[in-house]
Amino acid sequence: MKKAKEFKVIECRGTAYEIGQQWGEGCKENIAKAIENTFNTMMMFYHTPREEVIDRAMRFLPQVQEFDPYLIEIMRGQTDSTGLIFEEIFTQRCVNELETHYNNMNGLCTSFAATGRATLGGKTFLGQNVDWQAGKPVDLLKIYHANNPVQLVISIASCSELILSSAGFGICGLSTIEKEYSAYIPVGCYLPKAMRQQNITEAMNIFKQVARGVGYYQLADAKGQMFGFESIHNGDFEIIYPEDGLLFHSNHYLTKRFQKGDIAPDFILDSFTRLDRICSLMHLHYGAITPEIAMEILADHDNHPDSICRHSNPNVPISTVTLISFIMLPEEGVLYISSGHPCEHEFVRYAL
Numbered sequence: 001m002k003k004a005k006e007f008k009v010i011e012c013r014g015t016a017y018e019i020g021q022q023w024g025e026g027c028k029e030n031i032a033k034a035i036e037n038t039f040n041t042m043m044m045f046y047h048t049p050r051e052e053v054i055d056r057a058m059r060f061l062p063q064v065q066e067f068d069p070y071l072i073e074i075m076r077g078q079t080d081s082t083g084l085i086f087e088e089i090f091t092q093r094c095v096n097e098l099e100t101h102y103n104n105m106n107g108l109c110t111s112f113a114a115t116g117r118a119t120l121g122g123k124t125f126l127g128q129n130v131d132w133q134a135g136k137p138v139d140l141l142k143i144y145h146a147n148n149p150v151q152l153v154i155s156i157a158s159c160s161e162l163i164l165s166s167a168g169f170g171i172c173g174l175s176t177i178e179k180e181y182s183a184y185i186p187v188g189c190y191l192p193k194a195m196r197q198q199n200i201t202e203a204m205n206i207f208k209q210v211a212r213g214v215g216y217y218q219l220a221d222a223k224g225q226m227f228g229f230e231s232i233h234n235g236d237f238e239i240i241y242p243e244d245g246l247l248f249h250s251n252h253y254l255t256k257r258f259q260k261g262d263i264a265p266d267f268i269l270d271s272f273t274r275l276d277r278i279c280s281l282m283h284l285h286y287g288a289i290t291p292e293i294a295m296e297i298l299a300d301h302d303n304h305p306d307s308i309c310r311h312s313n314p315n316v317p318i319s320t321v322t323l324i325s326f327i328m329l330p331e332e333g334v335l336y337i338s339s340g341h342p343c344e345h346e347f348v349r350y351a352l
Helices: 016-026 028-046 050-058 061-067 069-082 086-093 095-101 187-195 200-210 256-261 270-284 291-298
Strands: 009-014 110-114 125-133 138-145 150-156 160-165 169-176 214-221 226-231 237-240 246-249 320-329 334-339 348-351
Touching (some): 009 016, 028 050, 028 086, 050 086, 069 086, 095 187, 110 291, 125 150, 125 214, 169 187, 226 246, 270 291
Parallel strands (some): 009 138
Antiparallel strands (some): 138 150, 150 160, 334 348
């Protein structure tokens, strides 16, 4: 029998600073744990001292201050309520870029989006398995921004956020890594602004402006619009449109002109098998796909342990596992989350 593990929902409201304070108070232990994990990993595997990691992250600060001062205020509120220093809070927001810089790529994932003729009743939903190192802390927040949509926020290690917005759209985010790298604005610092926008088009415009590789984004809204977004280090990007009401992605580039710099063929071979598998399973249920069927697909073990539902692999030095699995229904404002492997844990319902 599967276990039901429910998140405590941390509610935050008020000014950006007040939201940050409440966020810090509610997630204090996990924020501190995530930060220590980052510094310990950098020291253990790359002999990089804390001061050097912070110094590299702080090079992003001027661009982020100009790009999204609202987020800076949230981080200042977190600083004052956790007793941590601002530089540590900010460094954690830059983890995806730091891991790329130090060739320490651990976050993988498999995602989908479905709508129209592909689903039973034509409903739109999207979801993914979030794969990372075991023990990475995950929090769930409900944020009431003063002049922006209400959000259900899945905060992963205080550096990545997957969000369902009351504006009627949600997002999946996965790692895509190329051989070249260009520092600009960190993923953890532009995703929040994109998801505070009023619609899916405005969110996509943020990605067009600042995305520089590192991540693939998949958005879907209550009207049935769905887009995937790939980018590379020089700012070039490609919008991926659904085929027959379906979108899929894992950790390799689908855009042909980006594939020559993709590291996946050398280092993430299971990305190709996971993508083929989720595509096959979704087409097997085409026309009758429901959130419940998607939950079963996200628990699939083909090519175990490097399957869609990913388990620890004893044959690799740093193994990633499925931390959580989620499905978003933008039209209903509902988010289902399995806290842990979806083969072992029930999906729990949360609403905006």
